Amino acid sequence: MIKGIIFDLDGVLVFTDQYHYQAWKKLADRLGIYFDEKINHRLRGVSRRESLEILLENYHGAPFREEKKSKMMEEKNRTYRELLKNMKRSDISQSVRDTLVKLKDLGYLLAVGSSSKNAKIILERTELLPYFEFVSDGNDLRHSKPHPEVFLKAAEGLGLPPEECAVVEDAQSGICAAKAAGMKTILMQGGNCSDKVDLKIQRLEDLIECHI
Numbered sequence: 438m439i440k441g442i443i444f445d446l447d448g449v450l451v452f453t454d455q456y457h458y459q460a461w462k463k464l465a466d467r468l469g470i471y472f473d474e475k476i477n478h479r480l481r482g483v484s485r486r487e488s489l490e491i492l493l494e495n496y497h498g499a500p501f502r503e504e505k506k507s508k509m510m511e512e513k514n515r516t517y518r519e520l521l522k523n524m525k526r527s528d529i530s531q532s533v534r535d536t537l538v539k540l541k542d543l544g545y546l547l548a549v550g551s552s553s554k555n556a557k558i559i560l561e562r563t564e565l566l567p568y569f570e571f572v573s574d575g576n577d578l579r580h581s582k583p584h585p586e587v588f589l590k591a592a593e594g595l596g597l598p599p600e601e602c603a604v605v606e607d608a609q610s611g612i613c614a615a616k617a618a619g620m621k622t623i624l625m626q627g628g629n630c631s632d633k634v635d636l637k638i639q640r641l642e643d644l645i646e647c648h649i
Contacts, residue, residue, distance in 0.1 A: 482608030
């Protein structure tokens, strides 16, 4: 029996792809590296470090030292955090808020499981934080998705065993992480995943009618 629902953040609850794209594009342009939205799509659900390595695939100069790579990631994150200041409560539809309230009324415990180190900032800016009992994010992780750590920590934070949790995701790496954690997998429509999942939904509010 499913008692807890763990939500990926970006692409499920909020949509910040344009901010990530703008921040990575600014860095790429400064370095003279080709970067477009198709490449940016490959960054969904992966860590900042892995994202940088994907960006650097189109760099043909001398390899960067680790110290330089760290500074690049910090530069990108500074730009991204500045862009996040544009986020506000109205960026989240009322139907999403109503769905979270109804799920809580049905007795589900809710958590966020995100590789992002900016998850809590986003949740605060959009006023979503109060809806969740626990937030597992990149600040406390040693491994990024598809490793199951982010979801296992979320389940632990909810006080539930993994088999009593379902994960709502939109990315292949997240679905793989949820499966590795032994949790039920739910894929949002439009998500990118070639693996078999337990359930597919068109909209977040479909969770109310589904037999999770």
